[in-house]
Amino acid sequence: MESKNKFYFAITGVALVVIFWIWYASTNPVNEQALVTFLSVEELLDDGYSDRVRLGGLVEDGSIQLDKNNYMTCQFELKEGDYLLPVQYTGIRPDLFKDGAEIIIEGVFTNGVFEADILQTKCASKYEGDLRDANSYNLEEVSI
Amino acid sequence: MIPVIGGLALNLAFGLSIVTIILLSFHLRTGDNRLYFSGQRAALAVSLLSFFATFVLAQLLMVSNFDVDYVAHYTSRETPTIYKITALWAGQSGSLLFWLFILSIYAVIAILQNQRSQQKLMPWVIIVITTVQLFFLILVNFVTNPFIPTEADFVVVNGLGLNPLLQNATMAIHPPMLYLGFVGFTIPFAFSIAAMAKKEMNALWMKTVRVWLLFVWLMLSIGIILGGWWAYQELGWGGYWAWDPVENASFMPWLTGTALMHSIIIQEKKNMLKFWNMILIIITFTLCIFGTFLTRSGIMSSVHSFTASSLGPIFLGFVFFILIVSFTLLFYRKTFLRSEKRIESFTSRESGFLFNNVVFVVMCFAVFWGTLFPVISEAVRGTKITVGAPFFNQINIPIGLVLLLLTGVGPLLVWRRTSRQSAVRNFMIPVSVGLMTALILFIFNMRGYVLISFTLSSFVLTTILIEFAKGIRSRMRSQHENVLVAFWRLMRKNRSRYGGYIVHVGIVLMFVGFTGHAFNSEKEFGLKVGEKEHLDNYQFELLRLSEEERPNHYAYIADLKLKDSDGKTITILHPEKRIYFHRSPDPNRRQPHSELDIYTLLNKDIYSIFNAIDTEKGVAYFKIMINPLVNWVWIGGYIFIFGTLIALFPSKKESVV
Numbered sequence: 001m002e003s004k005n006k007f008y009f010a011i012t013g014v015a016l017v018v019i020f021w022i023w024y025a026s027t028n029p030v031n032e033q034a035l036v037t038f039l040s041v042e043e044l045l046d047d048g049y050s051d052r053v054r055l056g057g058l059v060e061d062g063s064i065q066l067d068k069n070n071y072m073t074c075q076f077e078l079k080e081g082d083y084l085l086p087v088q089y090t091g092i093r094p095d096l097f098k099d100g101a102e103i104i105i106e107g108v109f110t111n112g113v114f115e116a117d118i119l120q121t122k123c124a125s126k127y128e129g130d131l132r133d134a135n136s137y138n139l140e141e142v143s144i
Numbered sequence: 145m146i147p148v149i150g151g152l153a154l155n156l157a158f159g160l161s162i163v164t165i166i167l168l169s170f171h172l173r174t175g176d177n178r179l180y181f182s183g184q185r186a187a188l189a190v191s192l193l194s195f196f197a198t199f200v201l202a203q204l205l206m207v208s209n210f211d212v213d214y215v216a217h218y219t220s221r222e223t224p225t226i227y228k229i230t231a232l233w234a235g236q237s238g239s240l241l242f243w244l245f246i247l248s249i250y251a252v253i254a255i256l257q258n259q260r261s262q263q264k265l266m267p268w269v270i271i272v273i274t275t276v277q278l279f280f281l282i283l284v285n286f287v288t289n290p291f292i293p294t295e296a297d298f299v300v301v302n303g304l305g306l307n308p309l310l311q312n313a314t315m316a317i318h319p320p321m322l323y324l325g326f327v328g329f330t331i332p333f334a335f336s337i338a339a340m341a342k343k344e345m346n347a348l349w350m351k352t353v354r355v356w357l358l359f360v361w362l363m364l365s366i367g368i369i370l371g372g373w374w375a376y377q378e379l380g381w382g383g384y385w386a387w388d389p390v391e392n393a394s395f396m397p398w399l400t401g402t403a404l405m406h407s408i409i410i411q412e413k414k415n416m417l418k419f420w421n422m423i424l425i426i427i428t429f430t431l432c433i434f435g436t437f438l439t440r441s442g443i444m445s446s447v448h449s450f451t452a453s454s455l456g457p458i459f460l461g462f463v464f465f466i467l468i469v470s471f472t473l474l475f476y477r478k479t480f481l482r483s484e485k486r487i488e489s490f491t492s493r494e495s496g497f498l499f500n501n502v503v504f505v506v507m508c509f510a511v512f513w514g515t516l517f518p519v520i521s522e523a524v525r526g527t528k529i530t531v532g533a534p535f536f537n538q539i540n541i542p543i544g545l546v547l548l549l550l551t552g553v554g555p556l557l558v559w560r561r562t563s564r565q566s567a568v569r570n571f572m573i574p575v576s577v578g579l580m581t582a583l584i585l586f587i588f589n590m591r592g593y594v595l596i597s598f599t600l601s602s603f604v605l606t607t608i609l610i611e612f613a614k615g616i617r618s619r620m621r622s623q624h625e626n627v628l629v630a631f632w633r634l635m636r637k638n639r640s641r642y643g644g645y646i647v648h649v650g651i652v653l654m655f656v657g658f659t660g661h662a663f664n665s666e667k668e669f670g671l672k673v674g675e676k677e678h679l680d681n682y683q684f685e686l687l688r689l690s691e692e693e694r695p696n697h698y699a700y701i702a703d704l705k706l707k708d709s710d711g712k713t714i715t716i717l718h719p720e721k722r723i724y725f726h727r728s729p730d731p732n733r734r735q736p737h738s739e740l741d742i743y744t745l746l747n748k749d750i751y752s753i754f755n756a757i758d759t760e761k762g763v764a765y766f767k768i769m770i771n772p773l774v775n776w777v778w779i780g781g782y783i784f785i786f787g788t789l790i791a792l793f794p795s796k797k798e799s800v801v
Contacts, residue, residue: 007487007495011502018506018543022513025539034535038518038528054530071756071765072668091668092380092755092767095736 033118036106041080044109054106055114060084061099078105078114089116096121147212150200151291154241157193158285160186161278168267168274180267187255187270190277191248198245201238201290205231208303213294214238216303222696223303233319236455237290243436244280246320246327251277254331254356261348268338276330279462287455318370322394325364326432329397332356333429336422337470340477350412355792357408361401362788368394369781380738380753382666382769384777387536392515393435396508400428403504406497409640413559414494419474419481420501426470431508434463438515489561496554503550507543514539541593545600548655551648552604555611573610578603597659601652608645608652615642635790643791650784653776660748660773668755670765680770681709682750687716689757689764697737698726700757702764706743706750717741719754719766748772 029035036054044053057080067073073090087105097103097119107116167183170176201214205228210216218231218238233239251273259266284290332353339345371391372384385391404424410417437459474481487494513520514531521529556562556570581602585595612631619630635642667679671686678684687703704717720739728734743750751769758765 006490007498010490011498014499014502015506018503018510021542022510022539025535026513026517029535030538031534033532034538035517036530036532038530066756066758070670071758071763072670092753095380095738098736 033106041078041083041085044114045083045085049109052106052108054104054118055085056080056102056104057085059097059099059101059103064097064099078103085114086112087114087116089119091117091119094119094121146200147204147209147291147293150197150204151289153193153197153200154281154285154289154291157190157197158278158281160193161190161274161281164190164274165271165278168271172267183267184255184259184270187274188252190274190281191251194241194244194248194277194281197284197291198232198241201241202229202232205229210303211293212290213292214290216294218303220303233323237284237288237292239319239323240280240288241284241290242320243323243327244277244284246323247273247277247280247330250328250331254334258352262335262352264342264344265335265338265349268341269334272334272337273330276334283455283458287458318367318374321363321370322367325360325362325367326394326397326435328356328360328363329401329425329429329432332360333425336425337473340422340473340480343477343480345418345480350408354408354412357401357404358788358792361398361405362785362792364394364398364401365788366785368398369778369785373778373781376774377740377742380740382664382751382753382767382771384774387511387514387531387533389515390435390439392511393431393438396511396515397428397431397435399504399508399511400424400431403501403508404428406504407501410494410497414483414485416483416485416487416494417498418483419478422474422477422481424501424505426467426474430463430466430470433459433466437463491557491562491567493554493557493559493562496550496557500547500550500554503543503547507540507547510539510543511536544655544658545593545596548597548600548604548652551651552600552607555607555645574603574606577606594659594662597655601656601659604648604652608649611645612642639793640791643787643789646787646790647784648787650780650782650787653780653783655780657773657775657777657780660771660776663772664769666767666769668765668767670758670763672762672764677768679768682714682770683707683711684717684752684766684768686764689762693726697722697724699723699739700754700764702754702766704741704752704766715743717743717750717752719752721754721757744775746775749774 026035032052036052037049038054038056039049041055041057043049044055055078057078060077060079063075063077065075067075070090072092073088074093075086075088078085078087087107089105089107101121104118104120105114105116106118107114109115164183164186167179167186171179171183204212204215205219206225208215208219208221208228214235214237215231218234219228223231231238233242251270254273255266255270258269262269335349335353335356339349368391371394375386376382376384404421407417407421407424411421437456487498489495514536517531517535518528521527552574556567556574558566562570578599582595582599585598590598612634615634616627616630619625619634620627623630623633625633665680667677669677671677671684673686673689676683676685683706685705685707687705690701690703692699692701700721702717702719704719706714706717708714719741722737722739724735724737726734738753738755741752743752749769749771751771753767753769754764755767756765757763
C-alpha cells in the first residue's frame with residue numbers, strides 16, 4: 001500500500017515539476033522570438049508599440065520594390081482592412097510572396113517603417129483565385 | 145453525370161451508415177444474429193460506397209472534368225498525371241473524402257479479419273468505426289462536398305493547377321502516410337471501446353490491438369519523418385521542423401501513441417496498467433481527430449491550413465462527443481480494468497516504463513499548451529500571443545533529454561525489482577562510457593545541452609550494444625552458434641524486444657542530428673559571375689548564370705563552385721530559381737520557386753538557395769547554410785522504421801497457430 005502511495009507521489013511530483021517548467025517558460029521566454037504579440041495594423045499604428053510584434057495582412061498590389069543595391073532587401077506595404085503599413089524586409093523571400101499574398105511578418109516598428117526579419121506566406125495548396133472571377137481561368141467564352 | 149454518381153454514392157453511404165448503427169444496436173439489445181449479419185453487410189457496403197466515391201473523384205481528376213469545382217480548383221490540363229491523383233488530398237473536401245477512404249480500407253480489413261475470432265466484440269467494433277465514418281460522411285455530404293459543380297456561367301476550359309510546392313514525390317506520399325497513421329488509430333480505439341462495453345479483454349484482443357497500434361504508429365512516424373524531409377528538401381528554409389500547429393497536430397498523437405507502445409508491453413507481460421492504457425488510447429484517437437480539426441479548421445494561422453472555418457465547430461463537437469462517451473464508459477468500467485498486481489519497486493523495469501509514460505504525456509501537454517497558447521492568451525488576456533519555435537525548443541529540449549536518459553535506463557532495470565548488485569553491474573560500463581564522452585566533449589569546449597545530449601547518446605548506445613552482446617554471447621555459448629547466426633536467431637526469437645532496441649538506436653541517432661542544429665551557420669549574399677564569398681572555411685564562387693525554358697517553367701540556373709579551406713574544389717552546386725506558368729499574361733499567376741541544391745556529407749550538409757536574380761546588373765542572391773549532422777536525423781529515421789518493421793513482422797510461431 002505504501003509503495004503505491006509513493007508511486008502516486010512520485011508521478012504527481014514529476015508532473016508538477018514539468019507543469020511548473022511549462023509555466024516558467026511561458027512567463028520567462030528564452031528570447032524575444034519565443035512569445036510575440038500578434039497585433040492588427042490598426043493597433044500598431046494607434047498605440048505605437050516599440051516591442052517586437054507579429055502582424056498579418058495582404059501585400060498591397062504593386063507595392064513591392066526591391067532595393068536597387070541589394071535584392072535581398074525589399075520594401076512593400078502591408079494592407080489590413082483600411083490600413084497600410086510600410087515594411088522593409090531583408091532576407092529570403094518565400095516563393096509565394098507577391099502582390100496580394102497573405103503574409104505574416106515579425107519585427108519592430110521604428111520611425112514609421114516596420115522592419116521585419118521574419119516573413120512567411122500562407123502556403124496555399126492551390127493558386128489563389130476566385131472561381132467566380134473569370135480572369136483566373138484560361139477560358140474560352142461560350143456564346144449563348 | 146459521373147459527378148452526380150459520386151455524390152449519390154456518398155448520400156447512400158451516409159444513409160447506410162445510420163442503418164448499420166441501428167441494426168447493430170438492435171442486435172445488441174435482442175441478440176438476434178440475423179440483425180448482426182445485416183448490420184455487418186451494411187457496414188461493408190458503407191465502406192465500398194466510400195471507395196467508389198473516392199474512385200469517382202480520382203477519375204474526374206484524371207480526365208480533368210472541370211465541371212467539378214474541386215477538379216477545376218486543384219488541377220489544370222498541364223498538371224502531370226501523378227499529381228492529378230495526388231490532388232485528391234490537396235484540398236479540403238478531397239482530403240476529408242480521403243480520410244473516409246482510408247478509414248474504409250481499415251474497416252473492411254478489421255471486419256473481415258476479426259469477424260470469426262472476435263464475434264463478441266464485433267458489433268461494438270463496427271458501431272464505433274461506422275460512427276466515425278458517419279461523422280466524415282456528414283462532412284463530405286453536407287458541409288464540404290467534393291462533387292459540387294463549378295459555379296460559373298461559362299465553360300471552364302482549364303483549371304487553376306496544383307501548387308508546384310506540392311508537385312514533389314515526397315509530398316505526394318507524405319499526407320497519405322500521415323493519414324494512414326491518423327485514421328488507423330480508429331481501429332484500436334474501436335476495439336478498446338468494444339472491450340470495455342463487453343467487459344471482454346483476452347489475449348487475442350491484446351494481440352489484435354498491439355499489431356494495429358504498431359502498424360498505425362509506424363505509418364504516423366513515417367508520415368512525420370517524410371514531412372520533415374520534404375520541408376528540408378523543398379521549402380528552402382534549411383530546417384525540417386518548425387513547430388507549426390499542423391506539425392504539432394501530428395506530433396501530439398505520436399507522443400501519446402509512443403507512450404502507449406511502451407505501456408502496452410506492461411499490460412501484455414504483467415496484465416497491469418489496463419486503465420491507463422485505455423486512457424492513452426482514447427486520448428491518442430481524440431488527438432487524431434483534433435489534429436484533423438487543427439489542419440482543416442483554420443483556427444490556427446498556420447502555413448498549412450485551409451481558411452474555411454465552417455468545419456471548426458462540427459469537429460470540436462465531435463471531439464467532445466468522443467471524450468464524453470469514452471470517459472463515461474471508462475468510469476463505469478473502472479473495476480473491470482483494475483489490475484490485481486502492483487508495481488513493487490521504484491527500481492523495477494515497470495516503474496521505468498511508467499516514468500517514460502508520464503514524461504511522454506507531459507511532453508504532449510507541453511506541445512498542446514504551446515499550440516493553443518495563442519487561442520488561450522487571446523481568450524484570457526485579450527491579446528493574441530503567438531508562439532515561436534524557440535518557445536517549443538526551450539520547453540521540450542530538457543523533456544526530450546529526460547526521455548533520452550530513460551531510453552538508456554529502462555533496459556538496465558530488472559522486472560519487479562533491481563537489486564543493488566545487478567544495478568551496479570548493469571550500470572557500470574554504460575555510465576563509465578557516458579562520463580568518458582562527457583569529459584572528452586568538455587575538453588573540446590562543448591557545454592550545456594550539446595554536452596548533455598551527446599553524453600546521453602553515448603550512454604544509451606552503450607546500453608543497447610551491451611544488451612545485444614549479452615544475448616548473442618549467451619546464444620553462442622548455449623547453442624554453439626557463430627556470431628551472425630546468434631544475432632539473427634536472437635532477433636527472430638524476440639522481435640518486439642530487439643526491434644524496439646533498434647528503434648531506440650534510430651532515436652539516439654536522430655537526437656545526434658537534432659543536436660547538430662546547435663552548430664548551424666548561414667549567410668546571405670549577392671554575387672556577380674566570377675565573385676566569391678566565404679562561410680566556415682568554405683569558398684563559394686559564382687561560375688556561371690544560365691537560363692533555360694522547360695516544359696512548364698522557366699529556370700535561372702547558378703553554377704556555384706564550392707572549395708574547401710585547402711583550395712580544393714569539392715563540388716559545383718546548381719541551385720535554381722524557377723518561374724512556373726511563366727507564359728501567363730497575368731504576372732500574378734506566375735509562380736516563382738526556388739529549387740535548392742544540397743551537397744550532402746555524412747557530417748554536414750551544404751545547403752544552397754537561389755533567392756533572387758537582378759537580371760539588369762547580373763547579380764544573383766543566395767542563402768547558404770551549413771547544417772552539421774543533419775543527415776543523422778534521416779539515417780536515424782531509416783533505422784527507426786527498420787526496427788519497427790522487425791517488431792511488426794509476423795513471427796512463424798504465431799502464424800502456425
